[in-house]
Amino acid sequence: MRVLIIGLGSIAKKHITALRTIDSSVEIYALKRSESEEKDGIKNIYSLTDILELSLQFIIISNPTNIHFKTLKDLYHYKIPLFIEKPLFSTKGIEEKKLVQLIDDNNSTYVACNLRFHKGINKIRELLNDCRIEEVNSYCGSYLPDWRPGVDLKNVYSANKEQGGGVHIDLIHELDYIYWIFGLPISKKCFFSNNSSLNITAYDYANYLFNYDSFNVNIVLNYYRRDAKRTFEVITSNGTYLLNLLENKILFNNEVIYSEDQEIMDMYVDQMNFFIKNALSKKNTFNTIQEGYKVLDLCF
Template sequence: MKVLIIGLGSIALKHIKALQELYPTVVIYALRREGEPLKEIEGVVEIFAIDEIAVDTLSFILISNPTAVHYDTIKKVMAYKKPLFIEKPLFSALSKEADRLVTEVEKQGVQTYVACNLRFLECIGKIKELIEGKRINEVNVYCGSYLPNWRPNVNFRKVYSANKEMGGGVHIDLIHELDYVYWLFGTPTHTRSFFSNRSSLDITAYDYANYLWEYVDFQVSVVLNYYRRDSKRTLEILTDEGTYLVDLLENNIWYNDEIIFESGQRMLQTYTTQMHFFIEEILSKQIKFNTIVEGYKVLQLCLQE
């Protein structure tokens, strides 16, 4: 297996680790920009132009460069007709050009997958099974953590997340929450959203987002923030029979105050599970799962104000 990775930041390293763990003989090429210092990662061949390799021998192309350049990257590499693994979010903004690109990728039959590793967290998969056929009355999603702790020894105000002009913001960073809600419940009938950056973090990007998605029989509230010091990541589902509380950080599920599911899987392990599914199911069996069309739909739900 040969894989081309475009972008070699922290998220790419997680994918590389997953690939090497699952497929020890994998050959990984990393496309770098001219002038960038070499990172010399074991098992990774750094190149500075795609024509340095035989593209037709690649199993797939993994796009993990900055979101702001995803559009240009996808537009360029789709001509190779190789499957694309695209790190979330799909784009940094909505546009007619993005609409056309998504349509063109599908028209050309390019196989695509937009990363959504929380779908592979075992408590999320389990709750999808548990609520099947249940009458739901209300859903509450909460994800809050402290942005300055995300990247130790780095000035948090200078990173992408904190800067609106760089396309950052809590709604984009935590689009995973919106993705799993979409996966569990489908497309809402109506949506409303509210964004702000009034906290003491003093950043230009949104540090708070609140979504209300309406479905035929219930509503989903999603609250996201960058300023909570004691991290919390939960999903609460109120049914006719009782209340499910999913703790994503602990990977467990409570039902009416009693624990009914526990998993020792940690968040980092979802990258390995995701990669295995991508290669063994999406690539090998031609299964469609969170394609560029779905990824763009979630992005539309995320960015609409």
Template structure:
């Protein structure tokens, strides 16, 4: 199997490791410059023209989010399945909406990478709460942006710069994605964003969403400035309260631990790649976080 990756940042390197875990070694990268630093695990190519010389099985899009639509538009010519790193685009506009519709009309298999759908505790809580009367959902994800890439200046990162499409609401769209996946599409939404913390960045470092469902509300709080990382999901049902600790892959029912897994969040990238290869690529299953679904979640993410 032969894969072309667009964008060789930190997440691409994690995808490369996941590809190796599936026995795939024939990996190419479309580079923006011949001065780009080489990666021993990939073969570099430098133009779209060179793609014609290879029979790639799929394209993996992991460049800067603001450039997703441009490169996807160019790659559609080659009629290959697309694995797109989240978020699918940096903004919602008529051009991106038309591109999503075009991809659907062309029946191009797509998957947008939100790997928390493969975290054991979230799969378990989805099953545990199925059919329950839910009264309240609370999601919290707080971490310290400078710790994300300790060997580089966080202020220069994509995440910290609004003009590059950064911001905690986009970076942590995983949380919105799994709420949508577990509980469905909300009937109404409200949101608040700000960049007021001591980080001193122009991208949003705080986001708060309130999603209204027929019989309950879901609150989602995201931030970049919490030094003691916390990532939790609380589900209050008519009979019991569940607390899901994503960082430790555990579930508590009324404060008592009822589920635990040794899997960690980084491991979900392997499960995600296995799913993509066996389902989207091989069997052309496109009902699981396709570009259509991911674009709907992006619309919810960016609504004021």
């Protein structure tokens, strides 16, 4: 298997680990802007024209969100399957929508949202079958400086509005799994701010209210909570389900009904396995670029 990665940041390293877990003989190439030393068994290329000689199985796009549009515009005509790290773009509009259609017509695609492979989310999705839902609350709060210890926040894309950062799209996972479980809302309201002590240009707080036929969904996201919390609460006519995503534990009316170990890398490996088995055979209908754009549309 031969794969090109565009963007070698922290998330790309997880995808590389997943690839090597699945196939120890995988050949990995990285697109670089200038000549540099090859590291960790990854071979360098310096022009997209080199793609024609590589016979790639697929391409991973994991560079900063604000250059996804240009990258994808340069790539789609090669008609190679694309594994696109979330979020799809940093903005939305006519040009983005046109590009999504072009890519959908020419490439097999998958937009990476690894929480779709979280065992707790899959379990609660199953438990909610035939339930009368009254209310849903999704919460994700963590401390951005802890994401990359020792790195100046000014150099982290998540903290920079200019690079496409911001909690509203960086933590798109919450919006994605709400869409995956409940579908598109009838209407939405949203509020964003960056007034915290982090003093960053990107939004560090987002609050969404999604309206469905018979219930509402409230989503709160932030970058400034030091004691990390990630929960998914569903109030039904029979009682309340509460999933702690960090512990992979589900409570029903305050009693534990599900608990299972799952490492973060397990989700990345399962996600990559899914992509290889489905997108490469052009059978994928799961979180394609069209679906990824629908979720992106919910962010703004």
